[in-house]
Amino acid sequence: MNQNINSALKRIELSKKAISEAEEILATLLQGDAVPSVEEPEPARDPVEVVSEVFDVVDKTPPRQDLECYLCGNKVFDNRPQKASGEYKETSPDFVCSNRDTCSGIKQGQYGVLRKSWWLNSKDLPQEWIKTVVPKADPEDTVSTDSPFDNNNSEESEDFTF
Numbered sequence: 001m002n003q004n005i006n007s008a009l010k011r012i013e014l015s016k017k018a019i020s021e022a023e024e025i026l027a028t029l030l031q032g033d034a035v036p037s038v039e040e041p042e043p044a045r046d047p048v049e050v051v052s053e054v055f056d057v058v059d060k061t062p063p064r065q066d067l068e069c070y071l072c073g074n075k076v077f078d079n080r081p082q083k084a085s086g087e088y089k090e091t092s093p094d095f096v097c098s099n100r101d102t103c104s105g106i107k108q109g110q111y112g113v114l115r116k117s118w119w120l121n122s123k124d125l126p127q128e129w130i131k132t133v134v135p136k137a138d139p140e141d142t143v144s145t146d147s148p149f150d151n152n153n154s155e156e157s158e159d160f161t162f
């Protein structure tokens, strides 16, 4: 009889131990990595953001690659995209001659030679450099239409010739 009581008490002790061990494991899980996974972002959110990023691309002015210094004939760098992106300082020139040796526009600055530079508001900036160049459309990309407006009165079309 006593033996039975003793073995029953032992089993109760073992059960208590097992429960407290399980509680510890659970507490560790709740404090640790298990918590952030509970706060996952709503599944619908991410795909929507990706789509808006695709369409909200900033329209950058492509750098002009065809600019020549009118003083020395060397290539002129168009730094406008780098200024807009913050890579170059706000005060840095928009256009810089690549010639650091023989260009007549070189100036001796406080910290060394300054290449010929232009800002958008420089009086000697060739306006041709900042005008938008629209490439000629490929004939294959254009659609010719037999529009009734083609045979319109000539007075109106004269307004469009310069």
Ligand SMILES: [Zn+2]
Binding pocket: 069, 070, 071, 072, 073, 074, 097, 098, 099, 103, 104, 105, 116
């Ligand atoms: Zn130059």
